Amino acid sequence: MENKTLMTDFYELTMAQTYFDQGEKDKKAYFDVFFRESPFHGGYAIAGGLDGLVEYIKKFYISEEDIAYLRSLGNFTEDFLSYLKELKFSGDIYSVEDGTPVFPNEPVITVRANVIEAQLIETALLANFNHATLVTTAAKRITTAASGIPVMEFGARRARGIDSAIEASKYSYVGGCIGTSNVLAAKMYDIPVLGTMAHSMICDADNEYEAFLAYAKSNPNNCVFLVDTFDTLKSGIPNAIKVANDYLIPNNYPFKGIRIDSGDLAYLSKQARKLLDDAGYADAGICLSNGLNENTIKSLIDQGAYINSIGCGDNIAASLERIGGVYKLVAVEREAKLIPKIKVTNDIMKTINPGYKKVYRFYDKKTGYALGDVLALADEVIPEDGYTLISPTEEWKKTYISGYEVKNLQVLVFKNGKQVYEVPSIQERKLYCEEQFRTIYPEIKRSVNPHEYYVDLTENLLGLKKKLIRNSMNFVHS
Amino acid sequence: MENKTLMTDFYELTMAQTYFDQGEKDKKAYFDVFFRESPFHGGYAIAGGLDGLVEYIKKFYISEEDIAYLRSLGNFTEDFLSYLKELKFSGDIYSVEDGTPVFPNEPVITVRANVIEAQLIETALLANFNHATLVTTAAKRITTAASGIPVMEFGARRARGIDSAIEASKYSYVGGCIGTSNVLAAKMYDIPVLGTMAHSMICDADNEYEAFLAYAKSNPNNCVFLVDTFDTLKSGIPNAIKVANDYLIPNNYPFKGIRIDSGDLAYLSKQARKLLDDAGYADAGICLSNGLNENTIKSLIDQGAYINSIGCGDNIAASLERIGGVYKLVAVEREAKLIPKIKVTNDIMKTINPGYKKVYRFYDKKTGYALGDVLALADEVIPEDGYTLISPTEEWKKTYISGYEVKNLQVLVFKNGKQVYEVPSIQERKLYCEEQFRTIYPEIKRSVNPHEYYVDLTENLLGLKKKLIRNSMNFVHS
Incomplete structure (x- = not known):
């Protein structure tokens, strides 16, 4: 029982059949993995599970036996089953490194892949992420x-x-x-x-x-x-x-x-x-x-x-908590053009952050402390000398920061399906975790009523988010 | 990574070295698996995990590679390592069948094996039992x-x-x-x-x-x-x-x-x-x-x-609950004589039930409902015509029952290390679970404040328990 590729929700396959029939199997889709609240009523989580993710992706392969099973369900066309049989994961995966403190609503992992591949890996990716990050x-x-x-x-x-x-x-x-x-x-x-x-x-x-x-x-x-x-x-x-x-x-x-x-x-x-x-x-x-x-x-x-x-x-x-990591569509490519996507929720400001994004962390050059994170559209450049953080929910809250080093938190783990990042040993990850944890202000790490770490959006991203929310509202009420 | 035999707590091995050095490796020990409280503040649990247990036991084998690792720790003698290398599970395992409603403090699984084998399987057995039973x-x-x-x-x-x-x-x-x-x-x-x-x-x-x-x-x-x-x-x-x-x-x-x-x-x-x-x-x-x-x-x-x-x-x-199943020594054999064991806890009446035991369930012949369980010493015979249930904590509470069928709840799964019970298919277990669940009074199954199901001890067992508690107290205060 080594091939666990089919540890996926059935709807990933019925949707895949749909994409396949629509001729959209090669359409690139972008998905973000994030969580909405820190576990333990705390101020942070620590990212984990990259080795499990890499192992699953490398072994991603739908066997003859799997195909026979899927055929027996009577839901899938032979063309589609032939396609599945040849399927490998061929996309890109960016991820925050294991041991990094991470915060609500920021993309810990970003997947860019053919939409069918991206959907098929969702379930296992989340099960692995949720467990590892929680522990x-x-x-x-x-x-x-x-x-x-x-x-x-x-x-x-x-x-x-x-x-x-x-x-x-x-x-x-x-x-x-x-x-x-x-x-x-x-x-x-x-x-x-x-x-x-x-x-x-x-x-x-x-x-x-x-x-x-x-x-x-x-x-x-x-x-x-x-x-x-x-x-x-x-x-x-x-x-x-x-x-x-x-x-x-x-x-x-x-x-x-x-x-x-x-x-x-x-x-x-x-x-x-x-x-x-x-x-x-x-x-x-x-x-x-x-x-x-x-x-x-x-x-x-x-x-x-x-x-x-x-x-x-x-x-x-066996802690009595959950991370509740989710995997949300944030963009697709159509004719090589990036189309950002959003899903508006009842609580509008809790709506996901759309678009293909990067997460940057600002570290104070003097103290080493992390000042905050900013989510930016992938093609944005973050200035190295000074920056104004803007609260995504309360825009009048602005903080100008300078004297920082800025770090792109995600590393490229898979490029066109090829592993391009060696997951560090457990020992290295442990040291990295200690080192990164020291950069977080004690107020954020406090066990009760922690201060909220800044996870802000660039003006461009915030503008995009607002525009998409507006469009979505128009759509609903039209 | 198929051999998971070493998914065991380190102390199982350091204790094993001790038993080995004492010449006690073949001493038969009896362990019960039970839980102390039903999860979800409920009145019952449903036993699960027999297939996982069988798989672990059948593959129980300490490989050359495992031995090399253990040798590298510097804790173990070469004699002991040679012994481990040849070790197979050679004991008996009794278990309640998957899908059976089970209750606090009754042995869901009973292991009789050479003490080293019995200890080495504890950790994996519990991890498997706790997860399967909880789900x-x-x-x-x-x-x-x-x-x-x-x-x-x-x-x-x-x-x-x-x-x-x-x-x-x-x-x-x-x-x-x-x-x-x-x-x-x-x-x-x-x-x-x-x-x-x-x-x-x-x-x-x-x-x-x-x-x-x-x-x-x-x-x-x-x-x-x-x-x-x-x-x-x-x-x-x-x-x-x-x-x-x-x-x-x-x-x-x-x-x-x-x-x-x-x-x-x-x-x-x-x-x-x-x-x-x-x-x-x-x-x-x-x-x-x-x-x-x-x-x-x-x-x-x-x-x-x-x-x-x-x-x-x-x-x-991913329910936010635990079963908290434990694995407790209840007896050993010395010179072919059964010696019951106990561990007295602070709350004396919560002390484990000692001895090599069987669990019997009484079903009302007319209604089919389960009237209660009784834990008996293994050699006791439960009368088929009438029986007085005695509360183990409140001895004045007695209930005479008759017109029942009595069932030995545990089946023999391994005999001298050989599997002698075929775990039914998932479908069969599901049906069995439904059938057995119907035998439980609705008051026990109520989601809030359920009535407590009777799990009583025979007079002999209760007498033994009291004697052992008394002896243990004497020991402490001597």
Whole structure:
């Protein structure tokens, strides 16, 4: 089951048949991928999923078996099926790089392709983008809440299936986790693999000391004892200390620490710290886990809990949020002329930004901070010396900026169907993500009520948008 | 990337090394999979994922490449690595069948295997179970809310990755959807494939009538027009009717209907019904979509909306819920003797049910309704003529039942590592799910404040549980 090309919505094919019959199969269409609101009521998302996208596009191919299936549905003409059989993705894909902070309503990915190809890839592209971006963002938010305390990704068992778990482990590392418990993901992407021990082993042994000792003998360099099976303070920590005294230290192994997975973590961590310190193990770390999320992590820190590391499961790999990335037609080419497209929604100012566009980000030359983004028509030139940002919804709000460096945020990933961009390694993406995240003002990154990052339109683009909205209204009311 | 055996948490391996070093690799351990609360604040879940489990277990194999990776970590002995290289899953797996309504704290899956094997499969087993069960349950709840109105699964683009989408489409069908828009899932599992059209095609054409007409000509037997691109009542429906009049009907094609994807669906559907009826198209259906969930579907029905079908995306394939299935040690064998195990939690009565158990369901012979489940020790015999159900948390609550048929809910899926159960087809599972769902009292299936289904323990099991809790307490306080 390696060919996943048909992971597409059926209407992409019925529309494709229509385009084909209309002789429009080679018409170039432009689609933007964007989201309308940042997840977690936050001020940003972190783009993810470029490797998954590249893999899908490179393997895009409708097999004989697929054709036989499609034929059996009785909806498609033989001419069209023959066309599908030969189909490869031959278009261009621009994308923001993985790890980049991105904001509502800006094109994270832009596809320019024959309309049938562009439509057929929509579903898989979005499923991949939505998952990867959500996980990367969740990891970034949780590691940000942890304020430098290392966060380990432990969520594979709670993910949405086995493959989804592998992807979650990968993107959580890009988003800021220091490693994962998922051995396969660690192996595939060269991510640090981490873990402690499970309650089952201690329950099995009945005797906590014996269980710890056996584990220590077999894993002498990796001893983080899970201390909450019976009683964290009365049994778990004393037994961990005893094993350190009896076995680890006499044999020159480190006593790495303990993990607490239940109970009042703030209270227990403080008492644990005292017990460990009093026993002479100031270096033994305290790992906390148990459904931790941004709020509980912040609260633990506020309460002065002692935390050396955090294990995070559900809330990264299976967070209860969505990105809701969409894929919208923004332009077509007719006789080599670019025709911008729009879909007017009930809330008119929430209407999509039309046209073939570029996203530019302004970085303050002095501070390095990102001042804002501007969406421009693809052929516009952004001045390098000074620029007036105009709010797209409140035009009287103008901000003149200068002393910036401006960056075209999207890179060309596929050119005429050929991959022209090498997706950086997971490690490189992680570093890039950290670096780019530092360019975002703290007010935007605030977990509650963040300031809204500027995503503005050039005057040309705003003018075009207004004109298209007006035309569309005329159309409706004519 | 076909071998996913290592999709396991690292601690499974460090514990395995420990068991190996202790000479306990062949010790039989028993693990139960269960969840603690029904998702969606509901009264039930629907078990799913047996095919995924079978596939994982059958392919369980640690390759040379995996071994090389594990060796590189420096944690494992060569003896242990040699052992892993030869390892196959050789245990027994019992499971409730896919599509069965299941309830908190009862073992949906029970694994009896050499402890190392049993631990190594935990992570993938849970990721698969949690995803499949969540989707099946979400689909069952939404289709139940729809009270017989067909629900189509449209959520692939919102799922947690491409593979997760395929699984979601599959299990949503088991849970009650009539089909999916996901072409690959439809092909793989012989599920009806469904779809309408997208806004992009209409935006592209500018002229809604021309777009509808072109679509109708290419898909004359599949005409459900998306009517909300410009103005549902003033433009979309009149244009759909015009295409029916001008093309479909004169050519003996059916006018299947319209889809409304935005705006006030209750109001619009009523107006739409009138417009269609007035034009002589009482048979043209109205499909509603737009982030519909249980509540909005119920509300639409309450308001008397006209709905012939529902397209459901996010809330099945990417529902904001979790099952939180866990995998807990319940027994081990020592010298062929079964030793029950327990892990006492802070809330003592929420402590897991210990021992190697069976789940029995009592069905009323007259009505067919399920009267309750009882968890029994594996060697207990449940009387066929009369039985007293005892609440495990409130022992004074006793209910005598008779005139029932009793069913052992779990089937043996693997025996000594050999698959001995053929997972029924998706279609069979769907029918089985419907049939079993009908056996559950409506009060249990109620969407808000459902009555709690009885999941009781036999006197023997309850006695054992109390004894183990007592012993465990003594241990802690000794």
